[in-house]
Amino acid sequence: MPKRSTDTAAPAPEFAARRELLAWYAKERRDLPWRRTRDPYAIWISEAMLQQTRVETVIGYWTRFLARFPDVRALASADESDVLTAWSGLGYYRRARSLRAAAQAIVARHDGKFPRDAEAVRALPGIGPYTTGAVLSIAFDQPEALVDGNVVRVLSRWFAHDAPAAAAQRWAWERARELVPKSKGAGEWNQALMELGATVCTPRSPACERCPVAKACLARARGLENVLPRAKERPEPIDVELVAWVVERGGDVLVEQRPETGRMAGLWQLPTEQRSPRRPQLFPAELGIELTPGPELGLLRHAITHHRIRVVLQRGTVGRARVAAPLRWVPKAELGTLALTGMARKALAAAFGRPNLE
Ligand code: SF4
CATH class of the missing domain: 3.90.79.10 (Nucleoside Triphosphate Pyrophosphohydrolase)
Incomplete structure (x- = not known):
């Protein structure tokens, strides 16, 4: 499908919308336990668990996991079977094995301290660009962008970017890197985007009437909010x-x-x-x-x-x-x-x- 992007120059309302989004997030964000800490280890665990799993489910798992393995060293020295048991029910068990392997690498390479350098984080087993952006921006307020399904959806709609799923993902990364605050507040910004996608700009029937970026949203202006982003083609079950x-x-x-x-x-x-x-x-x-x-x-x-x-x-x-x-x-x-x-x-x-x- 040909790309019908309309994201030319950043529209002026974008700046007001960004302020509105941050103000909305400060007021409306859900009180989640991992938002009460800046501990990179605890944030990392929450991000690993939240991939493919609902927030309500993760809360209990995260709390128990942190009680059982309170820091990088505890996780690094744990038996794999104990880690898998703590993970049991969350699915995608490769994530649990990778967490333990990455904890061991952090102990071996970084004296047990979660690295602050993006290259070093990305070099850890099982950690991709999303998790790197999440931990560095939220825990250390570094100007790192992130993109997950929520961010792709919000940005695709906000800027009415129409492209097949894989291209939309690549575009969203570029856009997210442009938008992320460069001096301070990257963590809040990234979380605000994700929160908007999780609670307002939802996959079906987005609640545009209470959306903080509605005035600037090009998909809404063009009646495309239920069309974008284009769905991935799924294989037959x-x-x-x-x-x-x-x-x-x-x-x-x-x-x-x-x-x-x-x-x-x-x-x-x-x-x-x-x-x-x-x-x-x-x-x-x-x-x-x-x-x-x-x-x-x-x-x-x-x-x-x-x-x-x-x-x-x-x-x-x-x-x-x-x-x-x-x-x-x-x-x-x-x-x-x-x-x-x-x-x-x-x-x-x-x-x-x-x-x-x-
Ligand atoms: S106005 Fe609607 S479609 Fe646009 S970002 Fe907000 S919720 Fe999503």
Whole structure:
């Protein structure tokens, strides 16, 4: 699609709108726990958690994570399984592993202090331009820009920039770098843009009537606020059907660890098999144990990226044979201490009625 950008020279109302946006943010911003600190470590953790996860969910995780790993050194020296357990339920587990790896790099390269230099921050494992901009601007008030989905949306609408998704992202970075205050207030500015996108300039039905930049907004003036930014083309969802075995012995539950590589590597789940039209009957022997299928306990649905997963919970029983890795018996009361996949949390909560596992 040809670019129909209208962002020529910065319009004069832009300056008033910027002031309005900052004033609005000072008054209306949500009181979130990570906004009460300038500790770069705490801000970094919040930014890592907030990617792909709702604020309401992150608050509890962030509070518990900070209590468990209060600083860079605590995270660097933690066992990976403990970090994954604290992360369990947030998804995208590579982020948790990267956090720990980056903490170790900060200890090794920067004596445990979060670096203030953008190059040094970007060189840490798993830290990209967004997180670099967020931590440096919010914690140290450095004039670093950032762009996330909220910022792309706000800027695309404010300046009526019409381009395919990838080009809009690149354009938003350029624009954000131009707009970020160069002397002081970069952190407030970046957060104001994101807050506007999260609470007012939302993906559907933006609340233009209470928007602080409405007078300068070109998308609103042209009736494009529900059109921009252009949506990414999403791949067709893939349907997957799984069977998760609920196997108990005494007070123990049989769990399975996922392989060390690939998606959700190393996390725990109920022993799980894929079912397909060509393979309607299960072969529990593939799990490495003699398992006798019992009744189906229920059905749950789960979504991971573009997979739509239907999970049949099915009871199974095993004899006295010892189980070997990747299977393991775990006391039912200790299930919550494992680094579980999100799907396993749902399945266990459904099987045992333990809402705290969800
Ligand atoms: S006026 Fe509407 S479309 Fe424009 S930035 Fe504000 S909320 Fe978004």
